[in-house]
Amino acid sequence: MLNITSACYAQNNDVQNKINYYKEKAEKYLDKQKGLEGYYSIDKSGIKVFASSKDKLSNKVEYCVSWDSIQQINNPSKPKPESIKKLTGYRIAIDAGHTAGDLASGKIEQKHLKFNVAGADGKLDSIEIAEGILTFATAKLLKEKLEAEGAEVFMTRSFNGSTAFGITFENWLKSSYFNAVDSLNKISEITLDRKQWLLTKATKRDKFKLVFKDIELKKRGEIINNYHPDFTIIIHYNVDEMNTGWAKSSNKDFDMAFVGGAFMKHDLLSKEKRYDFFRLLVSDDFEKSVSLSSEMIKSFENTLVVKTASINDAKYLREGCLPTTEKGVFCRNLQLTRFVHSPLVYGETLYQDNERECVLLNQERDKTKNIRVL
Ligand SMILES: [Zn+2]
Incomplete structure (x- = not known):
């Protein structure tokens, strides 16, 4: 008894x-x-x-x-085969942020910097960077390194300039834009007037921002989830949010990482977001993401010698995020921190507009072989 x-x-x-x-x-x-x-x-x-x-x-x-x-x-992870390589048996998804494969496309998606900066010798250096090129170069390099350790790696973007649809944005406009706008109207997301405007008057920038961007982020989530990765790495480079227009350099430079969470009150009006809230709450993806991200932040700080951000270092950290137990790791309800059904690391490192970083990131013409990426 x-x-x-x-x-x-x-x-x-x-x-x-x-x-x-x-x-x-x-x-x-x-x-x-x-x-x-x-x-x-x-x-x-x-x-x-x-x-x-x-x-x-x-x-x-x-x-x-x-x-x-x-x-x-939340049972323990599946057993991995014995191997001398650290990552044998792991499936890893890598998402290289944004889509631009050249500077002109970077302008269209508004992830592009262009300004002059004075070098150490006093001479002006002309800087032009598109984030999508940097993230893809980083993703490709990371893929090679992870594969060398035995991992199986999936990339959401298969070539420089590619989108999650496997084609460039320009080709997506030709093949799928009309149908995408038509479907948005059919499911009552946009009015008939809006549909007409999008089909006749919208600029490429409008088409990217108002139609393509959300559909493509959703596609990234879908193809990552279909791959069933053990974990997902999302790669971005950051900028100083207060340096709007990015027409000059900034003296700020921080590392940070995002995990899911920090839902706003109105978010749960959506059934889809309520499901994501439920999934993040009951699964241990969140806990694993925090611990993976913390390891990455420590490595960023040591390797890149860039300070880790605190919650007061940016407005979006204060207003849109919640701090976790780990330094530099913040809960943020971004599309990908919500859509992806696996532990994840969403890295935002190096301010591209920082006076020192911009020169280093700008070194090679194709922006893929500079020392900050390697
Ligand atoms: Zn980005």
């Missing part, structure tokens, strides 16, 4: 610990504005998500999981 009683007591204690753990996770890392409690409950029965606070009151559940099932979702 005594044994049974103590076993029950231990079990209750265990459930209470889980309730405390997941409540803290939801409040500290997923709920930026402290306004989401009406959408979920965490109690003895498990974790539930509701479509609205009204549904919560009437216990009309949208997604739920019991404590036993959570254990099954």
